Amino acid sequence: MSEAKQVGLQPWFPWPLSRWRWWTESIPAERVAALRIVTALVLLFDILACYLPYFTTLFSSDALGGRDLYSGRFRDDHFFWSVLRWLPDEWGPQVVFSAWIASGIGLLVGWRPLVCGLVAWACAVSVWTVAPGPHNGGDRLRNTLLLMVAASCSGAVWGVSSVRKSGDTQAVLVPGWPVKVIFVQLAVLYFFSGYYKALSEVWRNGYVMYWASHDLYWSLSPTQSAWLPVWFHQLSAIITLIWELGFPVLAVLQRTRAATLILGVIFHLGTLFTLEVGSFALYSIACYTAFAPWERLRRSNAVELKSTTDSSPQLAGC
Amino acid sequence: MGVGLFATWQFIYLPAANLIDFVPRRQHGPDLEPIGDPYQARGTFTRVEPLQRAAEYAGDALDFWSEVTAQEQGWSLFAPGPPPYTVFPAVEFRFADGTSDTMLSDFEPADKRHPPLRPPLVDNRYFNFEAQFTYAVWYAPPEEIAKLYVSAEEAAKLRETYRDIPDTVRLWQKPIRAWLAWRWKKYRAAHPEREMPVEVILKHRYLPTPKPGEPPEWAQSVQERPYALWRPASDSFDAFDMVKSQFVPVGTKP
Numbered sequence: 001m002s003e004a005k006q007v008g009l010q011p012w013f014p015w016p017l018s019r020w021r022w023w024t025e026s027i028p029a030e031r032v033a034a035l036r037i038v039t040a041l042v043l044l045f046d047i048l049a050c051y052l053p054y055f056t057t058l059f060s061s062d063a064l065g066g067r068d069l070y071s072g073r074f075r076d077d078h079f080f081w082s083v084l085r086w087l088p089d090e091w092g093p094q095v096v097f098s099a100w101i102a103s104g105i106g107l108l109v110g111w112r113p114l115v116c117g118l119v120a121w122a123c124a125v126s127v128w129t130v131a132p133g134p135h136n137g138g139d140r141l142r143n144t145l146l147l148m149v150a151a152s153c154s155g156a157v158w159g160v161s162s163v164r165k166s167g168d169t170q171a172v173l174v175p176g177w178p179v180k181v182i183f184v185q186l187a188v189l190y191f192f193s194g195y196y197k198a199l200s201e202v203w204r205n206g207y208v209m210y211w212a213s214h215d216l217y218w219s220l221s222p223t224q225s226a227w228l229p230v231w232f233h234q235l236s237a238i239i240t241l242i243w244e245l246g247f248p249v250l251a252v253l254q255r256t257r258a259a260t261l262i263l264g265v266i267f268h269l270g271t272l273f274t275l276e277v278g279s280f281a282l283y284s285i286a287c288y289t290a291f292a293p294w295e296r297l298r299r300s301n302a303v304e305l306k307s308t309t310d311s312s313p314q315l316a317g318c
Numbered sequence: 319m320g321v322g323l324f325a326t327w328q329f330i331y332l333p334a335a336n337l338i339d340f341v342p343r344r345q346h347g348p349d350l351e352p353i354g355d356p357y358q359a360r361g362t363f364t365r366v367e368p369l370q371r372a373a374e375y376a377g378d379a380l381d382f383w384s385e386v387t388a389q390e391q392g393w394s395l396f397a398p399g400p401p402p403y404t405v406f407p408a409v410e411f412r413f414a415d416g417t418s419d420t421m422l423s424d425f426e427p428a429d430k431r432h433p434p435l436r437p438p439l440v441d442n443r444y445f446n447f448e449a450q451f452t453y454a455v456w457y458a459p460p461e462e463i464a465k466l467y468v469s470a471e472e473a474a475k476l477r478e479t480y481r482d483i484p485d486t487v488r489l490w491q492k493p494i495r496a497w498l499a500w501r502w503k504k505y506r507a508a509h510p511e512r513e514m515p516v517e518v519i520l521k522h523r524y525l526p527t528p529k530p531g532e533p534p535e536w537a538q539s540v541q542e543r544p545y546a547l548w549r550p551a552s553d554s555f556d557a558f559d560m561v562k563s564q565f566v567p568v569g570t571k572p
Contacts, residue, residue: 011322017329045439054444063500064447069492072351079385125388132353133450133493134443137395143388144332151321177325184332192336193395200398207530208399214527216404216536217425217449220436226534244395276449278442 004171007163008153008318011175023180026173028295029156029164029317033110035179035290036117036154039145040107042282043120047101050279051127051134058134059093067092067130082130083122096123107149110159114318117150138280144185145283152178156317163316169298174317179290186264186287187248194244203241206234218276225274240267261291327383335380335391343377344370352489355381357392402467403459405452406523408542409501411515419512421505422523423448430525430536451494451545454486455522458560460541463524480560487546487557488568494520495555498548520546 006026017023051058059065066089073080084092100123106116124146128139153174155161164172197203202211210233212218213225225233243250243263250260265288272281342361349355358377362370384390406426412418425445427433458480464473487494498518506512522545526538547556547565556565 009321011325012319013322013326017326023329050439050443053440057500058443058447063503064493064496066496069496070352071492073353075350077347078350079382080388081386128388133447136446137393140388140390147387147389148328151324177329181325181328181332184329188333188336188391189393189395192391193393193397196394196397197399202399203397208396210530211402211527212396212400214534214536215400216427216430216433216525217406217423217452218400218404220438222433222536223534224435230530272438276436276438276442276445278439278446282439 004173005163006173007156007316008174011177023177025176027176027179028293029153029172029174030158030294030297031179031290031292032149032152032154032174033156033158034292034294035152035182035286036107036110036113036149037158038289039149039283039286040104042279042286043124043142043146044101044104044108046279046282047097047104051097054134055093055097058131059097061089064133065089065093065131070130070132073129073132080129082126084126084130096126099123100127107154110155110161110317112161113153113155113159114150117146117154121146121150136278136280138278138283141185141189141280141287142283145182145287148178148182153318159317161317171295171298172317182287182290183251186284187251190244190247194241194247197241198245203237206237209233209237209240213274219274220276221274236270239263243267261288264288331380331383331389332391334376335384335389336393338373338377338380339392341373341377343374352493355392357394401457401459402527402529403463404525404527404536405456405459406525406540407448407451408521408523409498409505410519410521410544411502411505411512412517412519413513413515419505419509420521421501426523433536447493448497451490451497451520452522454483454490455543455545458483459524460543463526463541466526466538467529477561483545484557484559484566485569487555491546491555491568494546495548495553498546499550502550514550516549516551518548518550519544520548 007029010024010026012018013024057063057065061067067082067085074082074085083096086092087095099119103116103119103123107113107120121143124139124143128135128143156172156174157164164170197208200208202208207230210230213228213233214222216222219225243260247260247264250256251264265285268281268284271277339355339357340359342359342363344362345360363373364370406423408423408426409421410418411421424441425436425448458476461473461476464476498520502515502518521542524541524543525536528534528536528538543560544558544565546558548554555568557568558564559566
């Protein structure tokens with residue numbers, strides 16, 4: 001039986017978290033590596049295909065940008081910050097976006113993922129804070145996602161900083177808490193959204209999906225949506241409501257976990273192609289990457305992942 | 319140990335920052351503008367001052383982390399839900415010679431009976447910027463539109479919601495002005511013969527959605543209502559008061 005290699009600091013946790021195996025267990029490094037790669041791909045797509053075509057419009061002070069357009073957010077008694085507030089409007093956005101793209105590429109190839117992840121997060125925060133106009137809830141999720149990717153030792157495998165050399169099939173384990181934080185983020189996001197939806201009559205009677213899909217401003221495919229029977233819109237609304245409220249439990253239980261996660265990906269893909277939700281769908285799906293058993297791709301059948309033997313902290317790949 | 323504390327705090331922070339919204343807290347200063355915290359319950363939940371204050375300190379700590387790390391919580395994802403009509407923003411230019419012209423949103427389909435497919439993602443960043451000017455009036459349609467879906471008595475209650483709308487123009491004044499000026503630049507590029515308008519108006523166009531069971535066509539006429547008025551020459555700004563049905567000067571911060 002091969003021994004698994006432990007990478008990354010196993011942090012100290014206060015009681016009762018220190019006794020909670022779900023929280024403290026290590027996970028296969030492939031899961032966070034996949035999370036890093038997909039997050040980087042989504043981020044680079046977002047920057048290159050969504051931001052850059054409107055870059056001059058959205059980030060020029062003589063168009064719809066400038067560091068003072070939402071200056072009310074930077075009041076002395078609050079703590080919002082942005083690198084773009086410190087740099088001149090003439091070249092600040094170019095510098096921040098260049099650093100953002102470079103850090104995205106760094107994450108993609110797995111080069112110093114901690115540094116690249118933090119730089120990508122700082123750029124994301126800077127752009128989001130100084131210009132909330134072009135953003136939506138998906139960008140708040142992106143901020144959490146990038147922070148956790150940075151902290152996850154995601155370069156331990158499948159990257160240029162990998163601790164596993166080519167041809168080596170030894171299992172590599174990393175601390176699992178960043179993935180658990182992402183799970184908690186998704187769980188509260190869905191549960192509280194479900195709670196507010198449950199208070200709304202149009203969600204309870206299911207007509208909300210009908211109105212949303214027929215809204216000519218928000219719907220990407222109103223003509224096609226109109227072909228669907230009304231009961232289909234109602235059913236999709238009710239399933240969404242139940243799924244959101246149930247996610248924190250259903251995604252944990254062994255029997256319902258896979259179906260719940262698959263339904264989540266279908267839900268986000270559905271909204272991506274039918275509503276103006278933008279990158280929210282992509283960043284959400286990127287979060288799901290960490291929950292798939294990517295370690296099965298490794299060509300080894302003799303590795304017992306639970307047999308962690310090398311407990312000395314190693315920071316390579318972090 | 320630092321990593322463990324950070325991880326533990328993240329684990330606590332995410333649910334706590336959502337739950338704190340249900341705990342009434344007293345506000346220390348004025349709301350952040352233009353984007354406040356609409357989910358936070360305001361007031362007090364107990365007469366026991368140390369308990370109330372403890373909750374407020376906890377809320378302040380959560381707010382601090384939300385802002386510093388840009389992980390603001392408060393999720394609703396399409397709740398309470400879109401209304402049964404579409405709201406498009408549009409810009410009207412009024413010229414010194416008495417003529418006017420309206421520039422529609424790039425997202426308003428020309429053929430409303432058969433609106434075409436739109437690609438996802440590629441225009442979403444600009445869409446988000448433009449859509450922010452519709453949120454204040456999303457649930458405050460003209461009464462004639464509301465009467466299509468609710469009783470006349472219920473529609474009349476909308477007048478109460480109209481009262482707060484002029485102040486939203488004050489809140490969003492800077493982004494609105496930037497957008498109106500930018501739309502004028504685009505209009506001018508297509509109509510170089512036109513002089514600078516004397517008035518530029520941001521208005522909303524309401525299009526009723528066919529009710530379930532009705533033919534799936536958006537055949538009803540659009541109703542327009544002004545929202546904000548900008549005079550480029552003096553750079554002055556007015557808000558449309560829907561109760562008085564006239565423009566009123568944008569107020570100052572209360």
